[in-house]
Amino acid sequence: MKIAVCIKQVLDRDAPLLIDAAARRVRESDLPRAMSEADRSALELGLSLKEATNGELLVVSLGEAGAVQVIRDALARGADRGILLQHEGDALEPLHVAVALARGLGDEACRCVLTGVQSDDGGHAQTGVMLAELLGLAHTTMVVEAAHGELDGLRARRELEGGALQWWHVPMPCLLTVQAGAYRLRHASIKGVMGAKKKPVATVPVEEAMFTELPRTIETVALTTPPAREGAERIDGASADVVSRLVAVLTEYRSA
């Protein structure tokens, strides 16, 4: 069966967060990037479904030209081909991302589309479900486990708050959003890395004209660093000083 996984390239979690002068954007150029964590989980589920059904796995990413890196990375780990929906400049709002992804996947007739629950950066947690609506697919969110089930559907386990779990039957074609950490993404083999270079990647520009009928609906007016808690004590500096202050604090609080 044909499966698509939507993956996003984000700033690496260990990279510094540098806010631009207008306080609207986080600087990403020249800083390390990575595949968003929940998307890694979705990709591994996609790879396992591909193997179980002897299917085809397509990866799609919307991003700047450099986002081809996460596509190549996915191909090296076993995906078959990629589509880069290339968009330069400010990040698009979630609806516009979903619309562009729906265009990109519109002719593919995938039986199953997977996305992460939310991205590491914007964390809007909505692109996947919007994509399901735009493609007319059934959907289930917050999936931690899924496999091919009866009646040409998927059996999916959701994890909700408080550790509550549910098993759902989701008829295909469908879209699942997958939780970070649910699946550990396999490593690429040397053979996989070599083979990835020969796998096809189509680049499709995402033009602003695509959104002329879709005016913007939300805008970020400022990005700020969260304030520390009022009255909190801050300890930093040389290790020896930090440790002696910590020992005092812990000794006092432990018995309090």
Added chain:
Amino acid sequence: MSATTLLIAEWRGSELHPVTRDAAALARRLGGERVVAVVLGPAPAAVTAALAPLVSEIRLVDGPGLSLGSGEAACHACDELIRRLRPDWVVIPGTGYDLAPRVAARWRRSVIANCAAVETGVDGPTFIRSVYQGRLLARVRPVGEPPHLVTVEPGAGGAADGEGLAGQAVIEQLHLASLPAETATSLEEPVTPHARSSSLRDAGVVVAVGRGIRSQEGVELAGRLAQLLGAELAGSRPVCDEGWLPADRQIGSSGVTVAPHLYLALGVSGAIQHTMGMHQSRRIVAINRDPNAPIFRIADIAVIADLGEILPELIRSLEQAGPA
């Protein structure tokens, strides 16, 4: 101009879900005297009673599919209610991530998702939400025509119950015959949460490790520290996903909730999913090398340091100081 706000109430079992209170508070802060709460499906009377002081009107909605807990029926019902009531705002508790985006896509809008707070000003409201896993805050505004869709993070709150309201809500029944009775997705079995470690739940001191602990060896060092402090060892989700700690040691929204008198967080970034399980701790001491780590927003003592450097020294110092 008087605004109308639609609030989709979330309920589980026989109770109003606590996040609905947060969502109702945010809805009232949006300035509308008219906050219409929608209860989808056959909710028990206790839910309506809990909701009545929080809003100005309640619609008890029934129709095919809603009693099955079907997402499709809920989505159709919201769609229909937006059509009928023409609200300026649609406020949805941020629990399932299911409903709001599906409704929003139908109305060709993005959701202002997981809001922690709202600030009201002359230009209208600005919503505050966490981005970059809580390391930054974004101020977001709606643009263009209503309805504007907002989901609310658990614990957002921000207004006292009933503040700004005339009195008890007016309650109406509403039958939506047009809802789809057939549902595509179906619930096969709910699974009760596995028993979580009770020694952890009742602990007086908790040492919690996060991604910043970096390795199994790091977790073992933290275990030694826990022993010296007479503490229970626990972890955030990534640490349990890695298998460095068993799943029943996970603290947060999908794990155990604790409220010890001392919570020592080692390399825990402090994502909302984690802090929901520990924010009521009496004292929070957090060690992280990232000064932007969101855990510092709730910590009493913020230690900006590299764990690799200070953890062995800290253990040595406590060992010299003698047993607890």
